[in-house]
Amino acid sequence: MKYSTNEILESIKADSKSLAVLIDPDKMEIENISSFMFKVNSSIATHIFVGGSEVDEGVTETFVVEIKKHTNLPVVLFPGDVIQITDKADGILFLSLISGRNPEYLIGKHVEAVSKINETTLEVLPTGYTLIENGKQTSVERISQTQPIKRNKVQTIIDTAKAGELLGMQLIYLEAGSGATHPIEPEIIHKVKKELKIPLIVGGGIRSILELESAYKAGADLVVIGTAFEEDEMFFDKLRKQSAKKTDD
Numbered sequence: 001m002k003y004s005t006n007e008i009l010e011s012i013k014a015d016s017k018s019l020a021v022l023i024d025p026d027k028m029e030i031e032n033i034s035s036f037m038f039k040v041n042s043s044i045a046t047h048i049f050v051g052g053s054e055v056d057e058g059v060t061e062t063f064v065v066e067i068k069k070h071t072n073l074p075v076v077l078f079p080g081d082v083i084q085i086t087d088k089a090d091g092i093l094f095l096s097l098i099s100g101r102n103p104e105y106l107i108g109k110h111v112e113a114v115s116k117i118n119e120t121t122l123e124v125l126p127t128g129y130t131l132i133e134n135g136k137q138t139s140v141e142r143i144s145q146t147q148p149i150k151r152n153k154v155q156t157i158i159d160t161a162k163a164g165e166l167l168g169m170q171l172i173y174l175e176a177g178s179g180a181t182h183p184i185e186p187e188i189i190h191k192v193k194k195e196l197k198i199p200l201i202v203g204g205g206i207r208s209i210l211e212l213e214s215a216y217k218a219g220a221d222l223v224v225i226g227t228a229f230e231e232d233e234m235f236f237d238k239l240r241k242q243s244a245k246k247t248d249d
């Protein structure tokens with residue numbers, strides 16, 4: 001077994017404004033990857049996440065191979081299930097759904113994944129994945145059959161994130177859900193970040209520069225954006241490298 005170095009984790013620790021573009025193989029045509037990656041490469045994006053809640057076997061690998069033809073950014077798997085694991089990526093978010101109480105998503109899938117991961121050189125990123133309620137049911141809730149944490153239960157959100165850190169997780173991911181109507185509130189991000197020593201990932205429903213900047217300002221180290229790019233590739237124009245300091249919308 002050969003685990004890679006901690007390059008991806010170190011890159012997140014070193015840059016408190018990382019941006020991951022989420023590519024959901026179920027939401028994009030493979031033919032469009034080349035032009036999509038052209039835009040990603042000239043944007044402030046630092047990482048590519050690939051995953052979806054229900055991607056068929058083999059599809060993730062095909063996408064990762066195509067993505068890697070068009071970028072040097074690290075490609076990190078963001079898997080909804082074990083079948084999305086492929087050694088063609090650089091790393092994997094080894095997600096444990098710590099907001100929920102379904103043992104399969106806390107430890108079961110992970111046991112299943114070990115024999116596959118042992119065959120790869122993927123950098124494994126142990127991640128406490130924390131779903132925060134957002135007014136509508138998310139795909140992750142439906143698939144995992146778990147409840148998100150209510151957004152007014154701020155102390156529970158903080159304690160859940162801290163418990164993940166104390167268990168040895170290297171990243172905490174606060175998730176509002178793909179396409180969420182409202183992103184995680186900056187106040188929640190700020191309060192969670194204050195208690196953590198490890199980097200904080202925030203995602204779900206971020207659709208403007210203003211929301212992106214306010215997540216960073218509140219303490220997000222890495223922000224994940226998927227839907228905003230799926231719906232409007234022009235969004236990349238607002239995130240071009242030279243306009244990184246722009247804060248208007």
Ligand SMILES: CC(C)=CCC/C(C)=C/CC/C(C)=C/CC/C(C)=C/COP(=O)(O)OP(=O)(O)O
Binds near residue numbers: 178
């Ligand atoms: C350890 C391994 C290999 C797998 C982890 C399995 C676990 C615990 C997964 C966490 C729960 C889960 C189902 C996560 C899905 C992650 C993900 C890619 C969410 C993005 O949501 P979308 O799939 O884009 O939502 P839509 O389908 O609504 O677009």
Ligand SMILES: O=P(O)(O)OC[C@@H](O)CO
Binds near residue numbers: 022
């Ligand atoms: O698609 P969006 O809403 O950007 O969410 C990104 C990610 O956090 C979903 O898991």
Ligand SMILES: [Mg+2]
Binds near residue numbers: 024
């Ligand atoms: Mg999606």
